[in-house]
Amino acid sequence: MTLTQLEIFSLVAELRGFTLAAHRLGISQSAVSHALKSLEQELGVELLRRHQSQVELSDIGEQLLLRARAMLGLANTLRQEAADARGMKRGTLRIGSFGPTSSIKLLPRILQQYRQAHPGIEVHIDEGPDRQVIQWLEERRIDIGFVVLPEERFDTFALIEDQMVALLPLDHPLAAHETVTLKDLCNYPFVLTEAGSSELVSRLFNAARLSPNIRYRCSQLLSTLDTVGRGDAMTVVAEGSLPFDPDPRYVKRPLSPAVTRQVGLAVLDQRQASPATLAFIQLATRLDYR
Template structure:
């Protein structure tokens, strides 16, 4: 068993296909097939089921994929520790990001500075809803992720804090109020943003035993803002996720009682994190303590 075989197995499982994996790795499809066949023969189990142009993991393949990713992560850490001894000139860092708060307001500045300090580190970024970033961390598909805190299952590092705000159309009856309650947000059509802090929004309503009148679900914040601006619905979002705009076509109101939101970085286990991951954490926390 080699790390190359495990890398190929992990990538085929992620992309659900031999051709895509071969293209990503820059090798022939036959080389990918041969590597996986050799791995299955050595282990004595079927890892993948082939279905014409796609593949799916067997039950044992699902179990072994987590082990394979863990081994690849540790191997990457070993490489980076060796690189660290040489001045961290090489290495890879995989980052998971969610919503505008991290993808637009936090990550670009941190990443720019990180590349200036560590130009030899190759950075891979994946974006998805907050719950997706959590899953990627658990599956070891990323080294570090931006998350909404608290997250007790990970080692976390706080970066910024903002508050949850209601977004209302300009002519809404509640715009004259200084703040609004969760209960008052249940009377109108509600648009839920699947990206960003959707899990936090759901938890807030559930904890209050309230049910918003969800009429729309949007995968992107810009679609949510458009729905509110048209007067089709109201919503609840994090203040830090809102774009900097002059004369926006909506009004934001804080909640009563106020609800704070904290965003930070999370790793599966700080003790096993690579030097590049630790360097990113240190730089990010320094930049956001100013």
């Protein structure tokens, strides 16, 4: 068993295809097939089920994929620790980011200084909803992720704190109030965004034993803001996720009682984090985001 075989297995599982994996790795499809066949023969199990257009993991393949990614992660850490001894001139860093808060307001500032300090580190960024970033961390598909705190299953590092606010159409009856309650919001159509702090919003209503009148669900924050701007519904979002230039079609109002949100970084295990990951954490926690 070789690290190359594990890397090929992991990539084929991620992309669900031999051709895509071969193209990503810059090798022939037959080389990919041969590597996986050899790995399966050595382990004595079927890792992948081949179909006409794609492949899928077997049950044992699902289990061994997590082990393979863990081994690849440790191997990458080993390489980077050696590179660190030479000045960390090479390496990779895989980052998971969610919503405008991290992708637009935090990550660019961190990366600007990170690239200056470590130009040889190749940075890969995957973007998705907050719960997707959590899944990527658990599956070891990323080295570090932006998350809404607290997250007790990971080692975490707080970066910023903002507040949750209600967004209301400009002519909405509640727009005249200085603050609004969750109960107030249950009396009108609500749009729930699947991006950013959707899990936190759901927990807020559940904890208060309230059920918002959800009429719309949007996968992107921009679609949510447009729904509110048209006057179709209201929503609750984190203030830090809002655009720098507010839309005049809606207003934001603090919740009563006030609800804060913390955003930070998370790694699966700080003790096994690579030098490139630790350098990113050190830089990110040192910056002033005000």
